[in-house]
Amino acid sequence: MKRTIIIISLLAAACSGLQAQTLSLKDDAAIDTVGTSMFTAVYLYEIQTQDARGNAVTDSILLALQVGDGLSKCFAYDRYLKEKGELQNINDCAFFEALMHVQSVWSGYPAEQRRTLETIAPYCYEVTEKRQQPKWALTEETDSVCGYSCRGASGEFRGKTWNVLYAEEIPSPAGPWKLEGLPGLIAKAEDAEHHHRFTLIGITQEAMPITYPKYYSLFSYDNGGASKKAVPYMKRKLSKMIAFKQRTFGSKTYPSNPNAYMPDLMTAFGSVSTVYGQTQDVTVVNGTVILGEGHVYQPLELK
Numbered sequence: 001m002k003r004t005i006i007i008i009s010l011l012a013a014a015c016s017g018l019q020a021q022t023l024s025l026k027d028d029a030a031i032d033t034v035g036t037s038m039f040t041a042v043y044l045y046e047i048q049t050q051d052a053r054g055n056a057v058t059d060s061i062l063l064a065l066q067v068g069d070g071l072s073k074c075f076a077y078d079r080y081l082k083e084k085g086e087l088q089n090i091n092d093c094a095f096f097e098a099l100m101h102v103q104s105v106w107s108g109y110p111a112e113q114r115r116t117l118e119t120i121a122p123y124c125y126e127v128t129e130k131r132q133q134p135k136w137a138l139t140e141e142t143d144s145v146c147g148y149s150c151r152g153a154s155g156e157f158r159g160k161t162w163n164v165l166y167a168e169e170i171p172s173p174a175g176p177w178k179l180e181g182l183p184g185l186i187a188k189a190e191d192a193e194h195h196h197r198f199t200l201i202g203i204t205q206e207a208m209p210i211t212y213p214k215y216y217s218l219f220s221y222d223n224g225g226a227s228k229k230a231v232p233y234m235k236r237k238l239s240k241m242i243a244f245k246q247r248t249f250g251s252k253t254y255p256s257n258p259n260a261y262m263p264d265l266m267t268a269f270g271s272v273s274t275v276y277g278q279t280q281d282v283t284v285v286n287g288t289v290i291l292g293e294g295h296v297y298q299p300l301e302l303k
Helices: 077-083 091-100 238-249 263-268
Strands: 004-008 031-036 039-050 056-067 072-076 104-107 113-120 123-130 135-145 148-157 160-167 185-191 196-205 209-213 216-222 225-231 281-285 288-291
Touching (some): 056 077, 091 288, 113 238, 135 185, 148 185
Antiparallel strands (some): 039 196, 072 104, 113 123, 135 148, 160 185
16 A cells, blocks of 8 residues: 655744744754763664554564663664764654654653653743653563573553563663563563564664754745744643643544644645555644554553
8 A cells, every 4th residue: 555745834924823942053953962962772672562453563662771870862773873973864754653652751851850752743842851761670581682581570650550671791781661670671661551662673873972862943935045943842741741642642543634733734734745655544644644544552551
């Protein structure tokens, strides 16, 4: 099935009604360097779910986990490659981020806290929370993941039980997403319902800046060409964000009509041009993917 990507430009005047403040900034002024990585771990993240017709599907995306001293950043691998200057086009990455509701997570920034950025069209949301960890209990399980000998642990976190394998020979308490706090890097993690699975597939030792974008980039177009402005994030408390996502993505009609929560936006800005295709019709608003068809929502956090 073909995916058609359609680009839509939100004019600055229209967007001023969505977010009140825009600031003209250079790229380097809109990015903070918050630490330096010691190594980067790459994970395959998979979700077992269903499509709009009830068929079982497995969605997957690669994630990069940059690990520094008391700080980590987990985000889409293609965005990591873009930061390294090794990739320019991240359209496919943006599609799977939207399909799988992928977050970018900074643990330890600020200290003892955690920040999450997530784009839910037409906004980009920022959540700051206390840096909580699962309540782990060690198990007798042993296995090998990505060539590393691992031991098992199980823990409850935000309403879900996670079974994990950690590698003691990698002496870091870090792990994918918000999972951390064991005497070794978490190499594999799966929730008890088998909806979510993170599997380590590689590690690179490198000293690379760990960055945090201070603003969301907004593009507008006129007869004089394109311009980019920096838009402050929409800030939400974690509990309200969890509830908001459940209302937005958890309805029975979401897979077949994922844009029902923002009909005014879709009515005001129609299709403009086809960019590339692969599996389904998709609309892109200022780099934000709006799906033509979704999959059944499988939340990572319940409370």
